[in-house]
Amino acid sequence: MATVGRLPVYLRALADLTHARQSTVSSEQLAERAGVNAAMVRKDLSHLGSYGTRGAGYDVEFLLDQVGLALGLDQDCPVVIVGIGNLGRALANYAGFASRGSRVAALLDLRPEVVGQMVGGLVVRHLEDLDALVKTEGLAIGMIATPANAAQEVADRLVGAGVTSVLNFAPVVLNVPSHVGLRQIDLSVELHILSFYRRLAADAEGHLASSH
Amino acid sequence: MATVGRLPVYLRALADLTHARQSTVSSEQLAERAGVNAAMVRKDLSHLGSYGTRGAGYDVEFLLDQVGLALGLDQDCPVVIVGIGNLGRALANYAGFASRGSRVAALLDLRPEVVGQMVGGLVVRHLEDLDALVKTEGLAIGMIATPANAAQEVADRLVGAGVTSVLNFAPVVLNVPSHVGLRQIDLSVELHILSFYRRLAADAEGHLASSH
């Protein structure tokens, strides 16, 4: 459901609002902050239940809790990062997502010169330790930050070890069983999309110019 | 158009195929590699023109060129990275996207201890130099890797300097004029989405168990 992709955005807007000591919010205001239509906010929120008050809007704090609950942020979500190169290090050090629910609990690599290093307050372990770490740490989410050619192998291992959510940064399409949640973050795809729209805009301008 | 988001994936599959010396490919095979339906591949490609041969499939090399052209990868795409923290450094060093079209041409920050540093073969310049660099380097794409509270300000500056494509990594919704292409990559949103599906699966299992 497309709603799920917007709930985190609402969540952040609501967190900002509590920070700003605003106790109530209208769908219009939330929409503004989330960059979407007000009707969409209402429809999205109505999927969670009827938490608004007609004439007044939504209670910020209550709604924050409800959205957090819907996203499962009440439970601890230990993350393992596989592939401790530039990206893996950046992710390990990225404090931003320590905030809510998820926290980095393990770092894995297989290069001897990397295993044993201290990164972001954790010692890098060998990929072979994955199974054991899933058991002891209860790892829930696997982030793949390896080169493209290793990504599928790593995904298979993660799934084999019992990890059911995977966030892949490697530029390949991964195959995972249907019970595994998979998201891709692909820099080159994003750049290519931007390139497309840039070219489109350039063409439009060209046509404009040629019509004079 | 949703097609645009898939063209880069086809592009990569086609690049792999040329690498593997395969000269022709069916929509079925491409679909397999791209993780989508075969009919979708055909419809997507038909938007570019009728480049297939009935009964035989598509010519890999020719199609690769056409998709690349559609994505505007024939033209040089200098990228500027603003915010040289952990993420900015990782992006600057990430060789992966130097491959096609886009290359990192400038790094900017405003912290005195960062400006002047050497990162990924480039000297970090001060944010104030943005306007000059856009002129001299022809910067086309701006990547925002700053903290959330600085991102809108940076976006405004980029747009003001004439950059018309923005890739934002900061966890905020940005406002840019409609002529500017904007993409967001938001780690915490992705994690929250995974968290949602994880919770969903857990609930489903719970119901399953309770029905015995």
Place this chain on the structure above:
DNA sequence: GCATGTGAATAGATTCACAGCG
């Protein structure tokens, strides 16, 4: 005969518009 290209059918997401409640 085999695989493309595409109209028609379906599914899904977004917006509109307004009834209904506080």
Place this chain on the structure above:
DNA sequence: CGCTGTGAATCTATTCACATGC
């Protein structure tokens, strides 16, 4: 009176199914 919640309408995307052409 203002703002939510939602059915209906619209728009977009995907899949199906087959005529078409090599």
